[in-house]
Amino acid sequence: MDKKFFLGIAVAAAIIFFAAAVATSLPKNTISAEDRETLYQVSTIDALMQGVYNGVQPFSEVRKHGDFGIGTFDALDGEMIALGGKYYQVKSDGNAYPVPDSATTPFSTVTFFEPDFRITTDHPMNYSELSVYLSKHLPSKNMIYAIRMHGIFPVMKVRSVPRQTPPYLPLTAAVANQTVFTYAGANGTVVGFTIPQFFAGLNVPGYHLHFISDDKKIGGHILDMTVPADASAELDITPGFHMVLPESGQFAGTDLTKDMHADLAKVER
Numbered sequence: 001m002d003k004k005f006f007l008g009i010a011v012a013a014a015i016i017f018f019a020a021a022v023a024t025s026l027p028k029n030t031i032s033a034e035d036r037e038t039l040y041q042v043s044t045i046d047a048l049m050q051g052v053y054n055g056v057q058p059f060s061e062v063r064k065h066g067d068f069g070i071g072t073f074d075a076l077d078g079e080m081i082a083l084g085g086k087y088y089q090v091k092s093d094g095n096a097y098p099v100p101d102s103a104t105t106p107f108s109t110v111t112f113f114e115p116d117f118r119i120t121t122d123h124p125m126n127y128s129e130l131s132v133y134l135s136k137h138l139p140s141k142n143m144i145y146a147i148r149m150h151g152i153f154p155v156m157k158v159r160s161v162p163r164q165t166p167p168y169l170p171l172t173a174a175v176a177n178q179t180v181f182t183y184a185g186a187n188g189t190v191v192g193f194t195i196p197q198f199f200a201g202l203n204v205p206g207y208h209l210h211f212i213s214d215d216k217k218i219g220g221h222i223l224d225m226t227v228p229a230d231a232s233a234e235l236d237i238t239p240g241f242h243m244v245l246p247e248s249g250q251f252a253g254t255d256l257t258k259d260m261h262a263d264l265a266k267v268e269r
Contacts (some may be wrong), residue, residue, distance in 0.1 A: 034240060039237060039242070040111065042057050042071070043244070043246055047107070048107045051074060053168045058102060062105060066116060068110060070108070077089070078160050079159075085100035090158075093160075094179060116120045127224045143237055144238040147207075147234070148189060153227060156182070158219060158223060171263070172263050190225075204268060210222060224269070
């Protein structure tokens with residue numbers, strides 16, 4: 001064997017050693033740039049609509065995929081808000097509590113929030129008016145956008161759904177017992193997403209927003225709100241989508257071919 005052969009082996013070994021050294025030096029929880037631009041979702045909204053409320057993934061895992069998002073809890077016990085890497089559970093008493101890693105979710109959507117652009121309102125408006133206004137300024141209606149709005153909201157109307165007991169009723173029945181809170185001059189952050197219409201059945205098409213106060217004491221799923229003339233919405237274009245489906249339990253036997261559009265509209269607002 002000549003020197004070139006041994007030199008080739010030496011170079012190859014050096015490359016392998018270097019690659020291994022780099023790999024082992026990276027933190028185990030390092031998130032790729034591509035993953036940071038992904039909406040990570042547990043289960044489907046239509047499954048939730050039909051009473052699939054059993055938690056299927058612990059928040060210890062959900063946290064790995066996003067520092068921002070919304071969702072709910074095992075047995076549909078309240079509303080979830082993730083903001084700045086902190087996760088909160090707003091229960092039916094209207095109060096927000098830190099979410100332990102051991103808590104589980106039947107439906108959640110999270111991402112790493114990194115704003116791409118900003119939209120500022122030019123006059124006061126309610127939720128419906130805001131939705132129309134924001135949509136007019138979106139670069140495309142075929143993308144997922146994470147939305148964050150911070151400020152003082154003249155009116156903030158939110159709800160939370162109490163913990164359910166088996167056998168679970170559909171979500172339209174569960175929200176019949178929701179608790180509703182209306183706050184004046186609410187200081188806090190709106191957290192959520194606007195989802196393209198072609199996601200119908202998987203997620204909530206249109207705007208799905210939750211609220212958490214600055215003191216992290218109150219919040220919930222937004223039913224209505226008013227925003228001032230100079231409200232600023234930060235939006236993060238989220239081109240990736242990753243969904244995890246339950247491998248056992250109610251989900252496997254649920255008929256997900258039904259059109260739940262009308263029922264979904266009732267529970268969202």
